[in-house]
Amino acid sequence: MPHDAPHWVRSTQDVLKSVSLVPRTSHKGRVEEISDGVAMISGLRDVALDEVLRFEGGQTGFARVLDPDLIGCVLLDAATEVQAGDAVFGTGEVVNVPTGDALLGRVVDPLGRPLDGKGPINATMHLPIERPAPSIIERDLVTEPVQTGVVVVDTLFALGRGQRELIVGDHSTGKTTLAIDALIAQAHSDMICIYVAVGQKTSSVRRAIDALERHGDFARCIVVVAGSSEAPGLQWIAPYAGMTMAEHFRDKGQHALIVIDDLSKHAATHREIALLTRQSPGREAYPGDVFYIHARLLERAAKLSKARGGGSLTALPIAETDSGNLSAYIPTNLISITDGQIVLDAALFHQGQKPAVDVGLSVSRVGGKTQAPALRNAAGTLRLDYAQFLELEVFTRFGGVPDGRVRAQLTRGARIREALRQSQHMPFRLDDEVSLMRAVQAGLLDILPLVAVPKFRAALPEIVVRETDKTLMDALANLAATLADDKPDTPQ
Ligand SMILES: Nc1ncnc2c1ncn2[C@@H]1O[C@H](COP(=O)(O)OP(=O)(O)O)[C@@H](O)[C@H]1O
Ligand SMILES: [Mg+2]
Numbered sequence: 001m002p003h004d005a006p007h008w009v010r011s012t013q014d015v016l017k018s019v020s021l022v023p024r025t026s027h028k029g030r031v032e033e034i035s036d037g038v039a040m041i042s043g044l045r046d047v048a049l050d051e052v053l054r055f056e057g058g059q060t061g062f063a064r065v066l067d068p069d070l071i072g073c074v075l076l077d078a079a080t081e082v083q084a085g086d087a088v089f090g091t092g093e094v095v096n097v098p099t100g101d102a103l104l105g106r107v108v109d110p111l112g113r114p115l116d117g118k119g120p121i122n123a124t125m126h127l128p129i130e131r132p133a134p135s136i137i138e139r140d141l142v143t144e145p146v147q148t149g150v151v152v153v154d155t156l157f158a159l160g161r162g163q164r165e166l167i168v169g170d171h172s173t174g175k176t177t178l179a180i181d182a183l184i185a186q187a188h189s190d191m192i193c194i195y196v197a198v199g200q201k202t203s204s205v206r207r208a209i210d211a212l213e214r215h216g217d218f219a220r221c222i223v224v225v226a227g228s229s230e231a232p233g234l235q236w237i238a239p240y241a242g243m244t245m246a247e248h249f250r251d252k253g254q255h256a257l258i259v260i261d262d263l264s265k266h267a268a269t270h271r272e273i274a275l276l277t278r279q280s281p282g283r284e285a286y287p288g289d290v291f292y293i294h295a296r297l298l299e300r301a302a303k304l305s306k307a308r309g310g311g312s313l314t315a316l317p318i319a320e321t322d323s324g325n326l327s328a329y330i331p332t333n334l335i336s337i338t339d340g341q342i343v344l345d346a347a348l349f350h351q352g353q354k355p356a357v358d359v360g361l362s363v364s365r366v367g368g369k370t371q372a373p374a375l376r377n378a379a380g381t382l383r384l385d386y387a388q389f390l391e392l393e394v395f396t397r398f399g400g401v402p403d404g405r406v407r408a409q410l411t412r413g414a415r416i417r418e419a420l421r422q423s424q425h426m427p428f429r430l431d432d433e434v435s436l437m438r439a440v441q442a443g444l445l446d447i448l449p450l451v452a453v454p455k456f457r458a459a460l461p462e463i464v465v466r467e468t469d470k471t472l473m474d475a476l477a478n479l480a481a482t483l484a485d486d487k488p489d490t491p492q
Contacts, residue, residue: 149427389413
């Protein structure tokens with residue numbers, strides 16, 4: 001070998017040394033049957049669960065069902081490219097994906113192949129998509145907050161790092177928007193964002209990526225896409241692949257936030273695969289393990305102990321309901337797996353109350369303790385006031401003249417409702433949220449006509465930046481006074 005040869009040119013001796021002389025056996029199977037996304041294979045022995053199988057045309061799939069004589073293989077490529085009679089080989093590897101910092105700022109498919117035309121991804125490591133969740137001793141309590149920038153979430157349903165919070169609601173009630181807004185808000189934090197789109201329309205994925213690029217810090221985001229027209233196998237592995245990519249940051253002691261949009265579509269894909277591989281159907285025709293596959297997935301979100309580096313992985317899975325039916329199989333499963341849910345209501349959405357969070361049905365079971373003390377003090381009795389207002393509002397609809405105290409409660413409640421409205425992709429900073437809540441509690445908004453509340457909100461961030469702690473409330477009171485004079489609308 002010449003001395004000036006590049007380092008990757010290996011000498012003949014080196015090559016010979018690396019050749020294993022141990023006998024290696026490999027079985028060859030045969031495709032017996034092929035259906036949408038699934039191939040049934042005979043003649044392959046010694047295959048492991050989730051082992052990658054390679055077809056003679058170069059396509060791949062992984063083994064999901066291991067019967068003594070037939071193996072159910074879920075395809076990762078289009079089924080049209082594989083034919084009955086094709087030869088199949090085991091690879092001895094489980095499905096794995098590239099992980100590492102090289103994925104940041106990229107849009108990839110669930111196997112980590114680039115979809116954004118920005119060239120190859122030089123990942124340093126490949127890890128299996130299925131990895132065990134951290135054990136109890138490796139975990140710590142959820143103690144640090146996640147600032148979502150969405151006022152109604154941060155004030156009433158605060159989230160913590162390591163928490164799993166379900167976003168659930170009917171079709172087109174703002175689920176994706178709420179999750180994307182939480183990712184956008186991380187432009188002002190140290191969290192890495194992972195957005196996994198499973199079975200979504202291409203246009204909706206495009207919109208999400210655009211929003212992240214335009215309003216967020218895309219260089220700290222990874223987008224994993226398995227569109228609705230992709231092979232079911234690709235859609236099936238997408239959430240697991242996203243989790244593995246996110247775990248890289250968790251295990252390095254960093255903090256990551258993963259959105260899985262959505263697990264209803266994932267469950268439907270799981271059902272499709274199960275039916276094609278002839279597993280017995282259970283409730284709503286889902287196979288019995290649908291609870292387990294989602295529990296296993298979401299358990300990987302965790303806050304790690306100091307000994308493990310103190311990193312965290314927060315998960316915001318999304319589920320879609322049908323006509324607001326939270327007690328359907330998949331939503332109830334997910335509600336019981338997660339640490340709380342944010343329920344979006346179609347009726348509220350159509351009334352223009354966006355984000356359409358149903359305050360009565362939503363809950364955050366672990367994040368409350370992590371809420372910034374300033375915000376907790378400022379939000380104070382907000383939840384109670386608001387709940388009482390919603391009840392009173394129903395009663396007063398039946399007529400009757402409310403007395404002074406009730407009228408004051410109605411005035412305050414209506415202002416709280418306005419204050420919780422927020423247009424998309426405009427996250428609030430913590431200081432803004434605290435100041436808004438202090439203004440509500442101090443009654444500054446009570447003198448405003450309802451239409452002026454959005455103006456008050458819009459003007460608030462600038463004042464928060466400009467004023468000091470001492471002068472802030474006075475400045476906000478001045479703002480309220482000008483807006484009250486400005487727009488003498490019909491008081492409500
Ligand atoms: N807070 C909001 N302000 C204004 N428009 C919103 C808001 N949230 C959602 N939307 C709009 O509502 C539509 C449906 O939202 P989307 O997040 O796609 O719903 P889902 O994911 O539940 O199907 C989108 O066009 C989105 O722009
Ligand atoms: Mg959506």
